[in-house]
Structure formats: C-alpha cells, structure tokens
Amino acid sequence: MSIETLGNDEYRRVWDRFRTEFAFRPGTSRFEWPGIDEPAGSMTWSLTALDDDPGYLLLDRMAAVIQRGLASCAGELYALDWQHVSYRFPTSAKDWPLSPFPDGDYYAYLTPDFRLGTFGHPWEYTVCAFGDALVTAISAEVTEVLGEPVRRSA
Template identity: 30%
Template structure:
C-alpha cells in the first residue's frame, strides 16, 4: 500500500529548512520561545494531553483537516527538526501502523511534538500546525486550516493560550 509519505532528499530538506527559516525566523530555545507564527492563529497548551487517546484523536482529526484543505495530488510538508522530513500526500491514508513504524504504531512524524519541533505545513506555507516541544504548545495557523478544525475540535486542543485574528 502506498501511504503517501515521501522522504525528502538531503538537498530538498536543506532548501525546505532554508525557506522555513526565512518565513518563520525560528529561534529554538528552552527558555526564549520564538514568535514565528503567521496570523490568524490559535495557540493551545498541550502540557496535560500526552495520552494515547488525546494523540490518536488529534491525529484522526488532523488527517481529516489536511484532506479537506488540499486538492487531489496536493502535498503537504511534515518536518521534524533535526530528523528526516517528508512530503505527504494528504489525500492518501494516514495509517497509525505504517510499515517502517509498526513498532510503536505512530505516524512517521507525530502530530504531538515529542521532544522536537514538529511542523505540518501547506506546500506554500499558507497554513499549518506548529508543535513546540519545550513550550508544550500546538499552534494552528491560516484561515483554511482553522476553519477545518473549528468543525471537529480535537480533545487535545481545549486550552487556548493565545488567539490572533487577521486585522
């Protein structure tokens, strides 16, 4: 079965991180948190949400949102800071048991930032999910993706830290 996760080459990954850095200006830190979020966005506290139930619910609803926000053949990026990154066909199945991760049954890159920054982004960066591991936050940005999540609110995303609307 084709799961739609395509490993980026080293050169593709280098170009993608370069673009990401120009757009978001991240400053990875354990004490100084970056402010690199386009508007509109909603930032959530996920510090008490690290359970299988919360993560699976968020994965299921994120997969549905990604499918609703893309057209057939359109890809999104799945980035894991300091690790492999992928181009993902959001219209294909997002299984919990992909062949190369059967050992733990998670997505290739978890929707939950489990020790590293995890980002899921539209190919043009117009919307996305930004996971911050030390801040224990998930930020959803872009009208299109926010609209999709407003219809099916994941259990994990219940404590809003900050909300900024377009001006």
C-alpha cells in the same frame, strides 16, 4: 505519489524557507517561545490536557482531527522534523509520517506554499495551527480536546 523522504537539497531549501518565513528560533527557554512568529489568524493550544491520557485516546483524537483538517485543505504536505528526516507526501496517504504532537522535537506540517499547517513546540508543549481554512476546520474540535487556546494571533 507516495511518502518521500526529502533529499539533502530539498531538506535545506524547505527548512531555510521555514526559518525565514516564520522566524523559526529553536530554544528551550520560555523567553525564546513561541519558537516562530505565529501567522495572523493562527491558534495555539497547550498540550497539557494530554498529560493524563493513559490510553492515548485524547492524543489520538487530536492527531486525527488535525490530519482530517489538513487533508480537507491540502493535497500535499511536508512533514518536518527538526534536525531529522523530513518528508513530502500526499494527504491521501494511509499512514502519515510524524504526528502533530511534538514528541521531543519541533514538528511541522506545511503545505508546499506554506499557507497553512501546524507547528508543534516540544518545550513550550504547544501546537499551533495556521491558515484560515485549517483553523476553521479544526479549531472547535481541537479546543474540545485540549481546552481553550493559549494564544490567538490577530
């Protein structure tokens, strides 16, 4: 399997399910954040530690940690980019579409069963990881890169 662009029907189906299951509510106001109902056991980190990262070393490390964690927990993922092209791909792919860093839009990596993944919020400037296996796999190293989480869902 290679990286596949989601067709219109699958795109709508996946985004509709994401909106429903996570109560996705896009918004630029802090009163509308965090943008999803973060699942129990999730951890959310601020991305402000990346602001003083001229060579993108911290950003690259964060992305690598998250991608390694996702690959260790799942064989296939959706890479969702709100209101843009989204993808389905094997975690063994050499180059992944998108990044866990929300570069101007909401980005999410999700397993097909939605049990684990990440959600990047561009205006809150955060990344949330959810699913016990993923949180366990990445939390220590992401905390080392980004600092203590700003939220932990019980």
